[in-house]
Amino acid sequence: MSRKVRMGMIGGSLEAFIGAVHRRGAALDGEIELVCGAFSSDPAKSKATGEALYLPANRVYGSYKEMILKEKELPEGERMDFVSIVTPNHVHFEAAKFAIENGFHVVLDKPITLTMEEAKALEKIVNGSDVIFALTHNYTAYPMVKEARQIVKSGKIGQIRKVIVEYPQGWLSQLVEATGQKQAAWRTDPARCGAGGGIGDIGTHAENLAEYITGLKITELCADLTIFVDGRKLDDDANILLRFDNGAKGVLHNSQICNGEENDLNIRVYGEFGGLKWRQMEPNTLELTNQENGSHIIRTGVGNLSAQAAAHTRQPAGHPEGYVETFANIYRNFAYALRARWGNSSATAAVGNLGNDHTISGQYNPEIHDFPGIEEGMRGMGFIQTVIKSNNSDQKWTKFEI
Amino acid sequence: MSRKVRMGMIGGSLEAFIGAVHRRGAALDGEIELVCGAFSSDPAKSKATGEALYLPANRVYGSYKEMILKEKELPEGERMDFVSIVTPNHVHFEAAKFAIENGFHVVLDKPITLTMEEAKALEKIVNGSDVIFALTHNYTAYPMVKEARQIVKSGKIGQIRKVIVEYPQGWLSQLVEATGQKQAAWRTDPARCGAGGGIGDIGTHAENLAEYITGLKITELCADLTIFVDGRKLDDDANILLRFDNGAKGVLHNSQICNGEENDLNIRVYGEFGGLKWRQMEPNTLELTNQENGSHIIRTGVGNLSAQAAAHTRQPAGHPEGYVETFANIYRNFAYALRARWGNSSATAAVGNLGNDHTISGQYNPEIHDFPGIEEGMRGMGFIQTVIKSNNSDQKWTKFEI
Amino acid sequence: MSRKVRMGMIGGSLEAFIGAVHRRGAALDGEIELVCGAFSSDPAKSKATGEALYLPANRVYGSYKEMILKEKELPEGERMDFVSIVTPNHVHFEAAKFAIENGFHVVLDKPITLTMEEAKALEKIVNGSDVIFALTHNYTAYPMVKEARQIVKSGKIGQIRKVIVEYPQGWLSQLVEATGQKQAAWRTDPARCGAGGGIGDIGTHAENLAEYITGLKITELCADLTIFVDGRKLDDDANILLRFDNGAKGVLHNSQICNGEENDLNIRVYGEFGGLKWRQMEPNTLELTNQENGSHIIRTGVGNLSAQAAAHTRQPAGHPEGYVETFANIYRNFAYALRARWGNSSATAAVGNLGNDHTISGQYNPEIHDFPGIEEGMRGMGFIQTVIKSNNSDQKWTKFEI
Amino acid sequence: MSRKVRMGMIGGSLEAFIGAVHRRGAALDGEIELVCGAFSSDPAKSKATGEALYLPANRVYGSYKEMILKEKELPEGERMDFVSIVTPNHVHFEAAKFAIENGFHVVLDKPITLTMEEAKALEKIVNGSDVIFALTHNYTAYPMVKEARQIVKSGKIGQIRKVIVEYPQGWLSQLVEATGQKQAAWRTDPARCGAGGGIGDIGTHAENLAEYITGLKITELCADLTIFVDGRKLDDDANILLRFDNGAKGVLHNSQICNGEENDLNIRVYGEFGGLKWRQMEPNTLELTNQENGSHIIRTGVGNLSAQAAAHTRQPAGHPEGYVETFANIYRNFAYALRARWGNSSATAAVGNLGNDHTISGQYNPEIHDFPGIEEGMRGMGFIQTVIKSNNSDQKWTKFEI
Numbered sequence A, B, C, D: 001m002s003r004k005v006r007m008g009m010i011g012g013s014l015e016a017f018i019g020a021v022h023r024r025g026a027a028l029d030g031e032i033e034l035v036c037g038a039f040s041s042d043p044a045k046s047k048a049t050g051e052a053l054y055l056p057a058n059r060v061y062g063s064y065k066e067m068i069l070k071e072k073e074l075p076e077g078e079r080m081d082f083v084s085i086v087t088p089n090h091v092h093f094e095a096a097k098f099a100i101e102n103g104f105h106v107v108l109d110k111p112i113t114l115t116m117e118e119a120k121a122l123e124k125i126v127n128g129s130d131v132i133f134a135l136t137h138n139y140t141a142y143p144m145v146k147e148a149r150q151i152v153k154s155g156k157i158g159q160i161r162k163v164i165v166e167y168p169q170g171w172l173s174q175l176v177e178a179t180g181q182k183q184a185a186w187r188t189d190p191a192r193c194g195a196g197g198g199i200g201d202i203g204t205h206a207e208n209l210a211e212y213i214t215g216l217k218i219t220e221l222c223a224d225l226t227i228f229v230d231g232r233k234l235d236d237d238a239n240i241l242l243r244f245d246n247g248a249k250g251v252l253h254n255s256q257i258c259n260g261e262e263n264d265l266n267i268r269v270y271g272e273f274g275g276l277k278w279r280q281m282e283p284n285t286l287e288l289t290n291q292e293n294g295s296h297i298i299r300t301g302v303g304n305l306s307a308q309a310a311a312h313t314r315q316p317a318g319h320p321e322g323y324v325e326t327f328a329n330i331y332r333n334f335a336y337a338l339r340a341r342w343g344n345s346s347a348t349a350a351v352g353n354l355g356n357d358h359t360i361s362g363q364y365n366p367e368i369h370d371f372p373g374i375e376e377g378m379r380g381m382g383f384i385q386t387v388i389k390s391n392n393s394d395q396k397w398t399k400f401e402i
Helices: A018-027 A043-052 A064-073 A089-101 A116-128 A143-154 A182-187 A198-214 A323-342 A374-391 B018-027 B043-052 B064-073 B089-101 B116-128 B143-154 B182-187 B198-214 B323-342 B374-391 C018-027 C043-052 C064-073 C089-101 C116-128 C143-154 C182-187 C198-214 C323-342 C374-391 D018-027 D043-052 D064-073 D089-101 D116-128 D143-154 D182-187 D198-214 D323-342 D374-391
Strands: A005-010 A032-038 A082-085 A105-108 A133-135 A160-168 A218-226 A237-244 A249-255 A266-271 A275-279 A285-289 A295-299 A349-353 A359-362 B005-010 B032-038 B082-085 B105-108 B133-135 B160-168 B218-226 B237-244 B249-255 B266-271 B274-279 B285-289 B295-299 B349-353 B359-362 C005-010 C032-038 C082-085 C105-108 C133-135 C160-168 C218-226 C237-244 C249-255 C266-271 C274-279 C285-289 C295-299 C349-353 C359-362 D005-010 D032-038 D082-085 D105-108 D133-135 D160-168 D218-226 D237-244 D249-255 D266-271 D275-279 D285-289 D295-299 D349-353 D359-362
Touching: A005 A018, A005 A064, A005 A089, A005 A323, A018 A032, A018 A323, A032 A043, A032 A064, A032 A323, A064 A082, A064 A089, A082 A089, A089 A105, A089 A116, A105 A323, A116 A374, A133 A323, A133 A374, A143 A198, A143 A266, A143 A275, A143 A285, A143 A295, A160 A198, A160 A237, A198 A218, A198 A237, A198 A249, A198 A266, A198 A374, A218 A374, A218 C218, A218 C237, A237 A374, A237 C218, A237 C237, A237 C249, A249 C237, A249 C249, A323 B323, B005 B018, B005 B064, B005 B089, B005 B323, B018 B032, B018 B323, B032 B043, B032 B064, B032 B323, B064 B082, B064 B089, B082 B089, B089 B105, B089 B116, B105 B323, B116 B374, B133 B323, B133 B374, B143 B198, B143 B266, B143 B274, B143 B285, B143 B295, B160 B198, B160 B237, B198 B218, B198 B237, B198 B249, B198 B266, B198 B374, B218 B374, B218 D218, B218 D237, B237 B374, B237 D218, B237 D237, B237 D249, B249 D237, B249 D249, C005 C018, C005 C064, C005 C089, C005 C323, C018 C032, C018 C323, C032 C043, C032 C064, C032 C323, C064 C082, C064 C089, C082 C089, C089 C105, C089 C116, C105 C323, C116 C374, C133 C323, C133 C374, C143 C198, C143 C266, C143 C274, C143 C285, C143 C295, C160 C198, C160 C237, C198 C218, C198 C237, C198 C249, C198 C266, C198 C374, C218 C374, C237 C374, C323 D323, D005 D018, D005 D064, D005 D089, D005 D323, D018 D032, D018 D323, D032 D043, D032 D064, D032 D323, D064 D082, D064 D089, D082 D089, D089 D105, D089 D116, D105 D323, D116 D374, D133 D323, D133 D374, D143 D198, D143 D266, D143 D275, D143 D285, D143 D295, D160 D198, D160 D237, D198 D218, D198 D237, D198 D249, D198 D266, D198 D374, D218 D374, D237 D374
Parallel strands: A005 A032, A005 A082, A082 A105, A105 A133, A160 A249, B005 B032, B005 B082, B082 B105, B105 B133, B160 B249, C005 C032, C005 C082, C082 C105, C105 C133, C160 C249, D005 D032, D005 D082, D082 D105, D105 D133, D160 D249
Antiparallel strands: A160 A266, A218 A237, A237 A249, A266 A275, A275 A285, A285 A295, A295 D295, A349 A359, B160 B266, B218 B237, B237 B249, B266 B274, B274 B285, B285 B295, B295 C295, B349 B359, C160 C266, C218 C237, C237 C249, C266 C274, C274 C285, C285 C295, C349 C359, D160 D266, D218 D237, D237 D249, D266 D275, D275 D285, D285 D295, D349 D359
16 A cells, blocks of 8 residues: 555644644654544644644644544545544543444554553453554663663573663652643543553653563562652652562562652663663663673674664664654564555555665564554552552562462 | 755665665755755666655656656646755766756755866856855754854854864775775775775764864865774775864874774864863763863753754753754754745745753744755865865875865 | 881781781881791791791791790780781681680681681670770771761761671682682681681671661571582572661572672662762772762762771772772771770871871771771671571571571 | 892982882882982082981981992992982983993983983993893883884784874973972973973974884975974974885874873774774774774773783773873882892783782893983984984975984
């Protein structure tokens, strides 16, 4: 089908942060076009956003229900192919459910839903449908994270023994939600973001990163949650001991009160024969440590990397790629999956790059063009639930349950 | 005019590197859409590229002349507004000239032309027309480079004394142009890239960066060019002493044979009261040095930055922005300038961001939304010419002349 | 007393690691001279070591008891003033006890003793005597650690909320104690190093560093110890949640199986208004983070530092000081304390430096020339004991007890 | 000869900076003892320094001539073995000459003399005598510099093509010599430091580092010297193009007005097959770059390093060694050479270390235990002379001459 994939957006008005990120990520590779949106529950805001995005007035809707129903009536060559849901968490479930039930594919921001009950219901809906469902756990879409996963898989660093994963931020060091900061307001409000504060917003990214790179599952944990800022309703700091299904041990800590920290998601993984270190704020560097030989610096675009890393790299070495490319990677792979469904998989899928040359094309391959989906979403909900249960318990270990 | 700005591309077939960079940069902010292209002098390649980009067949042309003439005949609501020229250097002049003479605005990749003669001719054409002309000296579009320029302007580090600007790469350490590497082939061929090899390809970026941040002009220089790799026709290494118009001294060196270097453009500027250090490969950090107080780390998105830095930042602190955003910044500012010309300047121009919140909008302001143009292009051509003249001279100093 | 302070050493034969460190640290400032030693329980080894150190044969002893008794009989102008005990842990108690009971001052390597019982007995002996007692928790003797402590004390970063302290090493990733590696052999043998493996060897340094910088005390903890290497008898990995007496939370993890890690003790401390980051492997840098202003880089020898930092700095800025200077700082301060006891405190005590100039002299001041003693030793033993107790418990929290 | 080597010091009163560095370096390994000194041309200052150093009054002299003559009369078992000359440059020649003519070995601070005439005279004296002569070009005594030299020698990075060596400092950004700063006063005074300002004080270190690592000689250069601070008499900034005897090109720049720079001597060396990067302020790291494989991080004490690196390492990996150890390395090797002369070479020479274990002993080997001498001194003087000549010339290239 020689046309761009068509996206409709739910949420993401001009005031929001993550909506623009999704739009930029979707636009970057020229595979997807935004054709309609229900950008706000306030129709005036939705309209203003649609205008700023140069959408025709008749494709800007006052509610996601209206959008889904009206788009459904449009002919195939015109209507949206999928919805991107970028609202606060409390809208996720109903919007995703309605989209799927009306036959639209879905890209959903994490965490999947407000509650575990909703999550389980959505899991059933997704698994019972034939829609393609992507969850934007974007940090695992960095090429060096892909490379790290492949190195672990290869056995090069041996059996994993220890994992340290950290996600310190400092932006909630004061009660900024009381000052009208919109990002802070909904992220600290249980009614809109769920039972987890920082643990849901960023802790789930750390959990997803650790499980993605290592291929291991957390089996039990011991959590200490804190609300450091008076007047806040949800955890702004978490320190957690981890145990994994192969016997590996670990530490996960996330925080929104580490004054002066920006967005420092990072991970260290140690195996019997070596280790891996990666830091989101300098995402194009991966360090491979070794007791006998010292460290090797692996860099985006340098040398012979895995097909997985190469397929998610757009520039030659030393031309830094960053945050927006992680969303682009998910959206592009989602588009590839959609095209494969449509039957033209071989058209444009990037499968590697050659030195300083451009990305080369080839067959779509889910082993290479992977993206997070419902399973990763359920792990994230299980993580939030287990951390809160552990925090309320006097027992040292709480089983990870979904 | 409530529609996207329409771009036609000259050059940038699927095999090229920089074409995709321009397309991604132009697409990122949703201000510009690619509507047509003459992607290659080979019509079959142009056609294949147009298809991969989901362009309608009738908007994919076999030559830039055909494109310009045919687009010109389309109604205003349909035809392209500007051309983006991303061919090797030897095509720049004729394509730009033809576009301007037919009333199209131009975005041109650097260096502007193959020769100084062409450059002077193009300068006259641009200055004699009313087109908007942008040159993609992209590295000065990083927010931390904008911030550095404002710090120097503010007088905070005093009178500038010394500038060290470096651009080491290693990708031409061997004779890769003999192995079919397309990027290497034209960049080492005088017929397609001009009299300067590395000095034109990357040395001009270093020169542009130094003059942009300091606000100074190079007045004389002393150059030592080398061809290290046997069989190569153009300089692959340059070491240059600089003198500036305020009495400051400096060093500029660029190289393509620094084996193991990726794309390490960097600069240090020292004034009487402090210094600035910036490195393209970690572009979101700017170091402000001071003898009495130690270093202060300035970061994209952190604290009170200049309006210039803020207007070129899309993400909250710690969400890394990189190379593609520099092209996006130029394209977006170019689009703003075009809209201002059209009379709707206040619509969407980004003028700052607020903490972790989204970029906020306001009035288009050329002091904030600046982009390189013909003047920067002429400085670059003067630099190439002066370096080559100095290299051929036994005299220590050669005056910088355009 | 216009002569060097005289040191006798117990342990530290040529084969040992830490003995040479102590000798170098003691020698560095010219305040102390090694006059005698009982370097090994094997008299031949002791003799060989004494010869290599150019000691006269009659001052090299076959046992510490012999040394202490014989030295005691020498006239004041000749005999040693203090003993430095650098043996494996199981010898600490008896040697220290015998030295104190015979009137000699003591410098002791950490941890103070093999068991808590010995520690409590030694505490009584030290407190009941008038000897000067120093414990070489050397890592808190770095100038930037001193500076960090003063910054916390000053209130600049506000009430402390979170502490992350890490001590990863990788040298025991394999069963090297089975290969004749002497350092590994005694450090993994409960009979010679006590009930804690890594937790005693390096975990106590982490605990000491956290309490020293913050001025807080750990009140309860939750520990997960592991022996990853088959055949090992003691913990080679520890992950611990911490709670402090002011309500702060924290994480301490140490490991000897982080393959590829050298000796990466590091700490991050976050208060309400800012944070501090310090890393032993780059010890001359201290980062002061702040949400509004970004990071400030504090460097040894740069700008106006505290008297505590200045007094422990020997070189101008940028002339790196390292590990041996931390021992020198403890030995020098110990010598100052001894001279103060002797009545000539003002002679040589370093109290600061002036820019790039030499350290300047002044009055000995225990607030500035501090060193760890019996209290720090008891905290370390309490830490080992509490961690082991917690590890054996199903309860989440175990009270820190000595 | 089973005793320490005996040192007498010329210069280095309590007010001086470099005297204490030499004393600490000499003391560190227990191979050398300070037995006498003529610490100042002011006898009262000399006396005060001797007292602070706990020297007997009769070994503290009012002038170096008195010291040399009186020590010469002492019996061999008592008198000093060598002099360490740490005065400002204008005293170097006469003191070294007098010492050598009276049969004493010499350690001399760089640059060797005030003028080229003195240097040539001293060269004759040294070469015509049988004294052992060491020059404290200390920066080439770092283990990672030794390693870099061995890597180049091994051919691993191929024929050297480009060398960038930098030595920025900022401490003379203002006219501090007018404020009573003693270090600044003599270093900016031609009568005491010679015709070169920064070029002699630090430029020679950069030259020595480049030639030591590469094994190449500078054959011609092009220099631009500046005095940026009004009222200063000697260069405080230098930018220099280099050409080497194998065809390699390079840049050397040093400065004392790079406001905010501490002591950032650093070098990058690129060969056909790889590169090396080293920075004095983080001296235990050496980066080996490679276009195909990415960077390898070589660290003091990690893995299989050269015998040269291992023999100059005292601590296990991750226990940072720094500036004082570079002086210790020269003094220790000088002591080894002296002992070898005395006939007991095999006694204690360090030849390597084993993992986390102590340095091991073996045969003295001048290929391993090298130190700079008169040849390096003459290269330094030639460098100063050639730079000044080039600076005064309109010709681009000036031949390097001694």
